[in-house]
Amino acid sequence: xxxxxxxxxxxxxxxxxxxxxxxxxxxxxxxxxxxxxxxxxxxxxxxxxxxxxxxxxxxxxxxxxxxxxxxxxxxxxxxxxxxxxxxxxxxxxxxxxxxxxxxxxxxxxxxxxxxxxxxxxxxxxxxxxxxxxxxxxxxxxxxxxxxxxxxxxxxxxxxxxxxxxxxxxxxxxxxxxxxxxxxxxxxxxxxxxxxxxxxxxxxxxxxxxxxxxxxxxxxxxxxxxxxxxxxxxxxxxxxxxxxxxxxxxxxxxxxxxxxxxxxxxxxxxxxxxxxxxxxxxxxxxxxxxxxxxxxxxxxxxxxxxxxxxxxxxxxxxxxxxxxxxxxxxxxxxxxxxxxxxxxxxxxxxxxxxxxxxxxxxxxxxxxxxxxxxxxxxxxxxxxxxxxxxxxxxxxxxxxxxxxxxxxxxxxxxxxxxxxxxxxxxxxxxxxxxxxxxxxxxxxxxxxxxxxxxxxxxxxxxxxxxxxxxxxxxxxxxxxxxxxxxxxxxxxxxxxxxxxxxxxxxxxxxxxxxxxxxxxxxxxxxxxxxxxxxxxxxxxxxxxxxxxxxxxxxxxxxxxxxxxxxxxxxxxxxxxxxxxxxxxxxxxxxxxxxxxxxxxxxxxxxxxxxxxxxxxxxxxxxxxxxxxxxxxxxxxxxxxxxxxxxxxx
Amino acid sequence: xxxxxxxxxxxxxxxxxxxxxxxxxxxxxxxxxxxxxxxxxxxxxxxxxxxxxxxxxxxxxxxxxxxxxxxxxxxxxxxxxxxxxxxxxxxxxxxxxxxxxxxxxxxxxxxxxxxxxxxxxxxxxxxxxxxxxxxxxxxxxxxxxxxxxxxxxxxxxxxxxxxxxxxxxxxxxxxxxxxxxxxxxxxxxxxxxxxxxxxxxxxxxxxxxxxxxxxxxxxxxxxxxxxxxxxxxxxxxxxxxxxxxxxxxxxxxxxxxxxxxxxxxxxxxxxxxxxxxxxxxxxxxxxxxxxxxxxxxxxxxxxxxxxxxxxxxxxxxxxxx
Numbered sequence: 001x002x003x004x005x006x007x008x009x010x011x012x013x014x015x016x017x018x019x020x021x022x023x024x025x026x027x028x029x030x031x032x033x034x035x036x037x038x039x040x041x042x043x044x045x046x047x048x049x050x051x052x053x054x055x056x057x058x059x060x061x062x063x064x065x066x067x068x069x070x071x072x073x074x075x076x077x078x079x080x081x082x083x084x085x086x087x088x089x090x091x092x093x094x095x096x097x098x099x100x101x102x103x104x105x106x107x108x109x110x111x112x113x114x115x116x117x118x119x120x121x122x123x124x125x126x127x128x129x130x131x132x133x134x135x136x137x138x139x140x141x142x143x144x145x146x147x148x149x150x151x152x153x154x155x156x157x158x159x160x161x162x163x164x165x166x167x168x169x170x171x172x173x174x175x176x177x178x179x180x181x182x183x184x185x186x187x188x189x190x191x192x193x194x195x196x197x198x199x200x201x202x203x204x205x206x207x208x209x210x211x212x213x214x215x216x217x218x219x220x221x222x223x224x225x226x227x228x229x230x231x232x233x234x235x236x237x238x239x240x241x242x243x244x245x246x247x248x249x250x251x252x253x254x255x256x257x258x259x260x261x262x263x264x265x266x267x268x269x270x271x272x273x274x275x276x277x278x279x280x281x282x283x284x285x286x287x288x289x290x291x292x293x294x295x296x297x298x299x300x301x302x303x304x305x306x307x308x309x310x311x312x313x314x315x316x317x318x319x320x321x322x323x324x325x326x327x328x329x330x331x332x333x334x335x336x337x338x339x340x341x342x343x344x345x346x347x348x349x350x351x352x353x354x355x356x357x358x359x360x361x362x363x364x365x366x367x368x369x370x371x372x373x374x375x376x377x378x379x380x381x382x383x384x385x386x387x388x389x390x391x392x393x394x395x396x397x398x399x400x401x402x403x404x405x406x407x408x409x410x411x412x413x414x415x416x417x418x419x420x421x422x423x424x425x426x427x428x429x430x431x432x433x434x435x436x437x438x439x440x441x442x443x444x445x446x447x448x449x450x451x452x453x454x455x456x457x458x459x460x461x462x463x464x465x466x467x468x469x470x471x472x473x474x475x476x477x478x479x480x481x482x483x484x485x486x487x488x489x490x491x492x493x494x495x496x497x498x499x500x501x502x503x504x505x506x507x508x509x510x511x512x513x514x515x516x517x518x519x520x521x522x523x524x525x526x527x528x529x530x531x532x533x534x535x536x537x538x539x540x541x542x543x544x545x546x547x548x549x550x551x552x553x554x555x556x557x558x559x560x561x562x563x564x565x566x567x568x569x570x571x572x573x574x575x576x577x578x579x580x581x582x583x584x585x586x587x588x589x590x591x592x593x594x595x596x597x598x599x600x601x602x603x604x605x606x607x608x609x610x611x612x613x614x615x616x617x618x619x620x621x622x623x624x625x626x627x628x629x630x631x632x633x634x635x636x637x638x639x640x641x642x643x644x645x646x647x648x
Numbered sequence: 649x650x651x652x653x654x655x656x657x658x659x660x661x662x663x664x665x666x667x668x669x670x671x672x673x674x675x676x677x678x679x680x681x682x683x684x685x686x687x688x689x690x691x692x693x694x695x696x697x698x699x700x701x702x703x704x705x706x707x708x709x710x711x712x713x714x715x716x717x718x719x720x721x722x723x724x725x726x727x728x729x730x731x732x733x734x735x736x737x738x739x740x741x742x743x744x745x746x747x748x749x750x751x752x753x754x755x756x757x758x759x760x761x762x763x764x765x766x767x768x769x770x771x772x773x774x775x776x777x778x779x780x781x782x783x784x785x786x787x788x789x790x791x792x793x794x795x796x797x798x799x800x801x802x803x804x805x806x807x808x809x810x811x812x813x814x815x816x817x818x819x820x821x822x823x824x825x826x827x828x829x830x831x832x833x834x835x836x837x838x839x840x841x842x843x844x845x846x847x848x849x850x851x852x853x854x855x856x857x858x859x860x861x862x863x864x865x866x867x868x869x870x871x872x873x874x875x876x877x878x879x880x881x882x883x884x885x886x887x888x889x890x891x892x893x894x895x896x897x898x899x900x901x902x903x904x905x906x907x908x909x910x911x912x913x914x915x916x917x918x919x920x921x922x923x924x925x926x927x928x929x930x931x932x933x934x935x936x937x938x939x940x941x942x943x944x945x946x947x948x949x950x951x952x953x954x955x956x957x958x959x960x961x962x963x964x965x966x967x968x969x
Contacts, residue, residue, distance in 0.1 A: 028675065110676045256721070256722050297721075307678075358841070427843065428842060430834075
């Protein structure tokens with residue numbers, strides 16, 4: 001039989017079907033990504049790899065030729081990037097939004113390539129592609145050199161533990177295959193990679209457009225380059241499957257109980273080796289037993305290793321559940337509630353320390369929070385700086401605090417038991433991805449200790465409540481509508497899930513300020529105490545609403561100073577005296593006019609309206625609901641009420 | 649070699665890695681198999697009403713085989729859903745019923761009755777036929793059973809918009825896919841948390857290629873519909889496709905006369921929309937051999953995808969498989 005296939009490179013192509021099938025039984029798999037800045041030619045490079053390894057079907061090439069006329073960016077030459085960019089928006093805009101997975105093979109290897117988007121806004125998609133990769137091809141445009149996104153991607157690749165990096169210096173055709181320029185870029189990248197702690201970097205000069213040093217060697221174009229072509233490098237990368245953690249980690253996915261006589265634990269061996277007869281310990285439940293049987297649909301196995309999906313049957317009837325991890329008793333992971341981790345934030349709303357999220361670690365969901373951001377990392381120069389919050393696509397080192405202990409390993413040793421995702425508790429989108437940093441063995445004891453935040457700050461208390469605390473201070477004449485509006489506002493806040501407290505004459509005068517009279521001094525002290533209580537409640541993370549006439553500017557300004565200008569929202573109810581007197585809900589104006597009440601604001605005592613109130617509302621002109629809406633909108637715009645994250 | 653005649657009572661351990669001195673390396677098929685099993689177990693553990701979208705084709709056959717393995721020695725813990733448009737090949741329907749019996753699996757067959765009553769056929773409604781009898785029907789069925797996760801056999805190598813899709817693919821309450829705003833999906837930590845009404849489509853075969861599917865079918869001796877194997881069948885040539893006259897409902901145009909040709913199908917769907925290919929590959933080995941020589945892609949024989957490069961993405965946004 002003649003060489004069987006036109007889709008496999010000619011040299012080692014199988015010549016018979018049996019040779020092919022034998023090869024398929026033996027062949028291994030390399031998962032890699034292509035990444036780098038936008039327009040550095042990632043999609044074109046993959047198109048070139050697929051095309052030159054003859055993985056592209058005729059009808060696909062015809063489609064690309066048609067599409068090239070419509071959307072292509074390469075003139076008359078078929079735009080090979082269109083083999084990869086799949087979404088309409090991508091083809092229209094000529095950019096990559098999400099990871100595209102492509103598959104090709106050579107006689108020695110199967111490849112899954114994840115083509116990652118270059119734009120910073122799609123970093124979370126890039127991280128998605130990189131998380132399962134064995135190797136990364138980082139592209140750089142030879143003309144433009146190394147850019148922020150090149151560094152960002154190299155950094156994420158390193159954080160995610162991808163140890164093999166190939167720097168493909170692309171578009172060499174644009175610089176006439178200039179060796180000096182190539183070497184300058186290679187040198188600059190080597191310094192950055194060294195800082196990242198990446199050990200293996202291979203730098204290759206390529207032109208994806210002209211197909212130089214991708215599959216075919218550019219003998220004419222780069223006679224000075226003696227290294228491997230990109231495909232040779234990809235075929236040559238060694239991925240030792242038993243690298244990293246050698247100790248057994250078997251997260252239980254599912255309890256299999258088909259009938260009363262069988263109880264098995266289904267899962268995939270994350271690392272190490274499990275053998276019939278082994279003593280095992282389940283964490284966090286700390287129950288022990290021995291392996292009686294390892295079952296698969298293909299028959300029982302004497303042992304199973306990393307990557308195998310099996311069912312483990314134990315000697316004893318112990319009650320384990322999804323989320324437990326089986327380990328060898330002498331080689332335990334750290335069991336901890338708190339640990340440090342590197343974090344990539346992927347939520348539209350920023351990460352707030354103290355706010356509760358759900359964490360998925362292995363097959364386990366546990367609630368918890370980010371206790372503190374130790375520092376965020378600037379990808380440009382790897383410098384670190386302090387941060388109170390972490391925005392979309394931000395990288396940071398954080399301390400995690402969970403409500404229950406979990407079994408974790410250093411991510412560097414074990415991707416499977418050192419990684420976690422963070423899920424938002426409102427919209428359930430995936431908002432973060434984390435990698436555990438060498439958990440301290442001594443924290444084994446800390447599994448029994450309830451989380452002690454390093455420092456409970458006002459910020460943490462506020463984040464926990466998903467709001468920015470403030471004082472909404474209503475001021476205005478008696479009968480202007482302060483209590484009505486304040487009550488309606490509080491109802492609206494609570495119905496939106498916010499935490500508030502309303503201070504008004506009823507709950508203050510009868511308790512805290514029972515000892516005060518209505519003299520000038522008594523009134524001043526009354527307002528001072530209300531200000532102090534408000535300040536404490538703000539520190540506790542609450543939105544405080546007050547409803548007092550508070551006629552004097554000086555008193556109100558003292559409270560503004562005490563609370564802080566930014567968090568003191570003065571709302572002037574400008575309802576006119578005539579209207580208030582007409583309403584006279586408690587009959588006080590009548591008594592004041594009759595002289596039965598002395599020093600009544602508006603009658604025989606002055607009211608000093610605010611000079612620059614945040615809002616002015618006349619309740620004789622607009623309805624209460626409209627007033628509440630106006631205040632809520634103001635609070636939202638100023639960022640006091642965290643708006644619902646649009647979700648993912 | 650007609651695997652469809654064999655019942656799979658024992659499974660050959662051909663993809664099971666053996667242990668050398670140290671831990672042996674997993675072959676690529678063993679890696680793919682383990683990944684798919686892991687995904688299906690996550691679905692069973694995380695969702696309250698999952699089901700498996702069974703389309704009867706070769707990918708569905710592999711999917712079912714993997715589901716058996718994933719839950720062995722138990723039964724497959726979710727029902728199979730087949731969306732019956734009323735225009736599937738007869739041999740597909742008999743294979744479907746036989747498979748459900750053999751695996752002792754619960755089979756739900758759902759048809760969009762309103763569409764059927766309204767007389768929607770591939771001949772009268774063109775592209776809208778697929779919308780009504782497949783996409784709409786699937787949405788109706790998923791709503792009716794309150795399904796929160798639907799497992800499908802789609803592969804990323806099939807088509808460009810599928811190449812972009814997550815393994816756990818989030819759908820809103822209207823079953824829509826938003827390709828510009830997919831949930832990040834790192835490692836094998838699939839996020840199965842949902843708001844009420846939202847659902848997840850799950851694709852355990854995401855990383856398999858067409859040749860992986862056939863190589864695995866060969867290695868594991870998995871039964872597939874006999875339509876995949878070359879045989880003389882009555883054919884008419886229409887719009888560049890070879891359409892098999894599966895029953896008398898196919899309206900013949902003037903001058904059209906069914907001819908017997910030796911053909912097989914590379915992918916299966918509704919018979920009036922599925923083109924056959926001239927082939928002599930009469931068993932799995934010969935199919936693999938043929939595939940290694942072929943120069944066209946799998947979906948070329950599907951009338952519905954030929955419209956435009958964006959056809960599949962639009963269908964998926966609307967809630968197609």
